[in-house]
Each structure stands twice: as structure tokens, then as C-alpha cells.
Amino acid sequence: MLDPRLLRADLDQVAQQLARRGFTVKVQDIQTLEERRKQVQVRVQELQNLRNTRSKAIGQARAAGQDIEPLKAEVSAYGEELKQLDAELTEIQEQMRAIALGLPNLPAASVPDGRDESANREERRWGEPPAFDFEPRDHVDLGVGGGWVDFDRASTIAAARFVVLKGPMARLQRALVQFMLDIHTQEHGYQEVYVPYLVNATSLEGTGQLPKFEQDLFKIPGERDFYLIPTAEVPVTNLLRDSILESDHLPQRWVAHTPCFRSEAGSHGKDTRGMIRQHQFEKVELVQAVRPEDGQAALEQLTGHAETILQRLELPYRVVSLCAGDLGFSASKTYDLEVWLPGQQCYREISSCSHFGDFQARRLLARWRNPETNKPELLHTLNGSGLAVGRTLVALLENGQQADGSIRIPPALRPYLGGLERLEPAAA
């Protein structure tokens, strides 16, 4: 959520910045509503003040043994107008909140202009795409051919966009999770957390998935509705909700491994082949809460933490700065890490690292006590995948493939696989 004071004080400026995203702010509607809000609120507070002071007078008059009936009649008379205006004020405030919840974050100044991903800016590349002296296959051919991956069975168990991993592939996934968690906890200073995979609507509103993007989520209806988490960002960032952290507890760094569930509504026909876009996938997520002045440096650092994983796995990648039009709803700046996939002959997103400024913190009421003012102030939050495990499997398969269909395991991962150097296809 944006600062409501900024919305009141400089709405045109907000509209201008959001236009960079291709988002149109209904400036006139908001201003009209705001004027009415002010008018009604002033009158409501006036009436409340009258009621309070006159009610106190009743208490005093009664204590003094005076007749309080006339006073009671007077105060009752305020009741009707107050009740009506108060209801209107509540209504206006709810409308305002609904509007505010629907406004995306302001793009940071360093975010490039542009409407869609074609305008994203490549920042740097790491590693060389491998050269093959044979026609490289994609992960579906390799995985199914090796007897490690079964899409057909998954679709009979659940539906399309699910997968069954078998034998060494299931083990490889488990190894990757351990590998990533070990690096982030032991080398990068993150605390590992285990969190709920079902969350309530309030948590999703806090991080920005609700109210606008309900169609992207799996909902579990019941006496109380729950949602399957689309990313660990939701439960982990909500560790901060309604709290005030002491400054010596900052920065706060958490890492969590969770499954992620996405409905992928609206992406029909997109990436239907393979494990790139699934309803369920594993991810290791990094989350940080920092002092506002540290946010920018923290984004660079967090992105570097995710890059470390790719480097240790010897996977070639590039870093892309998302343009304003391609930014996620809550993000003010995002770097995507894109891994090279020989099967598709292109770079594909494997991690997304974002800085949210105080956008999430305001929704979450996530604060820290600034020692300089001794007042609670909003934190800045960040997160990034470190990495998406399913896509890491894809990348390892495609980049490590050999002419005979076996897969080379990068040395850094071997200790997690009992020293295994290659995945050998199951005998046909």
C-alpha cells in the first residue's frame, strides 16, 4: 500500500509514476472521495466531541445532585446525525481503502521504462552456454527418457501441470533443497524457518496477492477460507505482521523451503510442455526485513545470494532488471535471474529478487523502532527465490546432459548425493 498521505498531498505525482507501469489512476474519483471524506470526518469528530463533553457534564451534574434529564435529552439529540454521518464516514473509508489496496507500488527511479518484458534491461551474464557435439534434448525428453519423470501418471493422479519424480530425480530434488538451505544458512546468514502452507486472506493481503489476484491462487473453502501458498514469501513475510522490531534485530534474514501452489489461470497454452510451469513446485525462498536506508544494498546482496547457487551449480545465467511495465504489483524494483536452457535455446526465469520498500510493511504494519526518533517506523522488505527448485532440476538436466542420455552432476552437489557423479538412465 502506498502512503495515504502521499495520495492526499500529491496524487498527480503518484499517477505519473504509476503510469510508467501502464497503470491508470482515477485521479478525479479519488479527489472527489477525499474531499467528501474530510468534510464528513470533521463533522463526525465535532459531534463526538460534543457528545463526550456533555456526557461528562451529566456525570458531574448527577454527582452534584442536579436534575440531569434536560442534559440527557440534549445529548440524545446528537445521536441521529452522528449515527448517520459515522456510517457514511465508514463507507467512505472502506472505499478509500479498497482503492488504496488496488494501487501497485511506485517503481524505483532506477527501473527502466517499458511496457513489457521486451524492455527489460540485461545487467550482466555469468558462465558460457555449454557447447554440445550432438543435438541437445530438452528436459522432458531427458527426464521421461531416463525413466525419472512421469507427466502422464501425474495427470491421472491430479491433472495437467503436475509431475511425478522417481528414483534419482526425486533424490536430486531433495539434494538441491538441502544444498541451497545449507549455503544460505551457513554462508549467507539466513535463519531457516518452517511455516504453514495454508494461509488466511489477511496474510495474502499483507504481501499484496489479495485482493487483486485471487484468481492466481488455490482456495480451500471451509468454515474459514484458507489458501495454498503461491510462494513462501507469504507466510515468511507475515512473520513481521503487527510487530515492532528493535533496531539491533535488523536486518532480519529468513530462508524457507516450501512447496508453492499456483492456479496458473490466464496462462493456458503457455509452457504446457514440461516442468517449467506447474501447479505445484518446490522453492527455497529468501526474505529480508531491513532499515529503509539499507534496502537498495540489501537487494543487490540478496540477488548475489541467489546467484551463488547458480554459480556453484555451474549453470550459466544472466541478470535482468525488470522494466516498469513488467514489475510485480508490490515490487518497486526487481532483478530476475534467468538460467540458460539448451533445450529451449534461451534464458528462462529461475529466480526473482524484489525490493518492496515499505509497500508490504504498511499493509502488514511491520515496523522497527528507530533509535534516532524512538518511534516505530515502517520496515522495508525484500525477497527472492534462492532458487526455484523445479526449474533448477530442468536446468541441471538440460545443461548437464551427455550424448548417452546421462546427466553430469556438478561437483558442489555430489556430497548431497553420496558422491554420485552422473544420473544414469534406467534400463529400458
Add this chain to the structure above:
RNA sequence: GGAGAGGUGGCAGAGCGGUUGAAUGCACCGGUCUUGAAAACCGGCGACGGUUGAUCCCGUCCGUGGGUUCGAAUCCCACCCUCUCCGCCA
């Protein structure tokens, strides 16, 4: 699932329906004392919003939402959460 207890400021914890936004303690901030620190003492210290150049001031907030009343932290109803005991159970 059954029975009971409870949800109050950063934390702990008081609070006969009427000058209680809320005692007290801890923490925190400022000061006195001290070579320095600690201790002791003095003073300050909730959040959010409106208004303001900044104060003052005003309003709202005692789990959430309703209700009773001239007036609710305090009474009533519903819901949520926590704890204890019993049952069941990975």
C-alpha cells in the same frame, strides 16, 4: 470433540458504567550524582488519524464485530485466538 480460565500500552500486569488513554513494575529517553560506569534519585515515555510552519488541540483505539446506555476497557451477544484438564489422534 467435552469442561474451564483468559485476551489491556514494547513486555509484564491493575482497572466499583461517569474528570481512566488507562495504576504499578520492567524496558527505553533526558537529567542529577560519579574519573567513568553501575546503583540511587528526578523527569519524560502508547498507536493511528484530523488540524498545524511546529506546538496546542480534537477524534479513534483495551482480541474482532454487533448490542444496551446520555456515557462502555468495565454490562449483553456472536466470532477469533491463547492456556489448563479430559477424550481422540500423525
